[in-house]
Amino acid sequence: MKALVLEDDELVGELIETIVAGFSGLNVTLARSLTEAKQRLAEAPYGLYLVDWELPDGSGLELLKLIRQTDSVVPVVIVSGRTDRESVIKAAHYGISGYVTKPLDVELLHRRLLDLIPAHRVENASVHEYMARSSNTVVQLPTDLDPADIIELIGRVDTLSAAELAERWREQIGLTARILDVANSSSFRRTGKPVESLRAAIGTIGVSMALSQALALSLDVTAKLTRPELKAFADRYQDMSLRVAREANRIATLLGSASTMYRSAGLLSRLGEMAVLKVLNQFDAAGGSLEQAEIEQCLARWSEEYGNRLKVHWKFPLGLRELIGAVHFLSPDNHREGPIIMRAAALIAENRQAEPECQRLLRQLGLDRSEFAKEEPSDAL
Template sequence: MNVLILEHHAPTAELLETVVMGLAPGLGVQLCGTIAEAVQAWHRYSPALVISEWSLPDGPGLTLVRRIRTQDKHLPILMISARSDKETVLAAARLGINGFIAKPFDVALLHQRLQPLLKTEAPSGRAVPPSLDRHLAEAAEGTIRLPTDLEQEDVLALMERRQELSPAELARHWRGQATLSARLLDIANSASLGRAGKPIDKLEAAIAAMGVEMALSQAFALSLDISRSLTDPRLAERAGFYLQQAEQVAAIARAMAISLGLEGGAFHTAGLLSRVGELGVIRTLQDFIRQGGTLSEQQIEDSLGRWAADYGNRVKIQWRLPLPLRELIGAVHLLKKNSTDRGPLLMYLAAMTVAGQQQQDEVRRLMRRVGLEPERWQRPPLHP
């Protein structure tokens, strides 16, 4: 179980850490000095409690509270501040914080206020493990989180505007995204995109070299990579497999569409989104473990089989995906009977190709129906 502390004054941060560590055995503490660091830590560690200072170097602590409350209405948040006027307290209360303590604070009072917010133990003194079914069901009713350094909805919004975006605008938008910048620079400096042996060392130049559409696709793929937030190796391995599978479906669907004279962007996006249900379940299982639950291999597989579709549908609604895009995503998993629409057919065929099923008579027949040569799309199947 983790506690996130956002406090830029080092002595105060150390005091808070000491108090928190005394609340219960086994607590992990993530200290952050800026809102940007705290947002990343919140995504990565899924804390059970957040303690935030009011005034930070990069803005008010309420910025973090607003960010959290858009996705999590129940996470306990305690604000601390040297300001204790009525306006300050009311501003924090309107955002649904669980407590407010004025500086300088009394350590004993702080300890007393924090203990009920963690709820680490049952009255018997023994930790109560969560119910897996209940945990999965409650998560499916709320906001499905895929915590990474990039917000998926932010990248999707940019993808909708891809025709009007310039490399300079994208570079400005992604300034400070170190992982994404490194990925785009690496791609831009690959053999296919290099320029006369001169390395590309600017983000804008990298985006210009690969094109805005490819840069956005790479950013979206990275935004779905939740591996850094997974501490269980079994879950991390499955997440890596599903992401690789989605990227392959995306690439093949795009290539198939372009070969038929269609615009490939929507097909690529649908492919990347084709495993968000599985990724959502995996992230929820990781939260279950962090809350004291244990999982067998069979429980992991059963949970993915039972809940992936529900979680995927929830994410489609949550991200307000347009109906045509939802239909393309759905065709990856199930092609409607007697479907004649080329879009869903291409997505289904891309999925079957990644699964190594392209030799089936029905698949070959469908390929010929949409104008594809089956022999061109031979691929070895992807295995977990």
């Protein structure tokens, strides 16, 4: 099902997108103006609308009227800063399905959508057909965020700093990806300086918005992998990502380089695999037939494609994309320090420091190879 979000405030729009994208089977389109939303509606109808009332180029009620001219039952939720009774009655006159006021209450909007969005079911689709369709949708990575923990932090929002949150969430792959995405949206790239670390991203969007994004992700029940085989793969890839992030941080520190960007790149180095697991979990929850061999086939077939699409969709800076890519492959003629750090970190994380490639990279960095003695293999790998 397709959902259209009309919201001119970029931060609020990104937050609503996070909440809506958490529902399985939804393909979210974000419109920034009434004109753009009308164009989208003229192209094709949607199965769900979330509409801001007051927009720079008109009223969201105009879109509501257009929708109701041809469809009297499709869910339409108004999201507005107007809290007076008269406004609610006026919107209700046009047949709304819900009215949510700003500042946006993440839990309230999530509850409203639970009542409006039907359970997603797979209809005679193979897992590869499902993967192909889902590759163009907003995919949120699996997360183990606890809503109660986030709500507790929201209660202390005035005393929290970006540095404290970044330290608390430093190993949260899905949350790191989403907050980097929001921070690198167009309104924050006007300076020409991309945001490449979690701490900088939280500082850019603010602690309050970062907590709202975290709460939205924590309420995404489809982000919790319910099938044991999928959870086992996710644990493996998360462990691999954390090891690369730690090794990259260690190498960068030895070289006296700023390490936050390298840590982010390592943490996100398996985002393609994690996204595939999330979509497979949705497929399984929607009644699809999924065998162990198909899980492995999908990881091999779709991880790179999903990873590349997400890096673009999430607006990762080119520098960060290059560092993530270097984890998996680095051309011998690439002599830039950043990619070399990431590739060396990946090899060391896999206990491959004795291999010629890793030895060569450490020499290029001017590091003592004896500092990277081989460790005992981890059971997690």
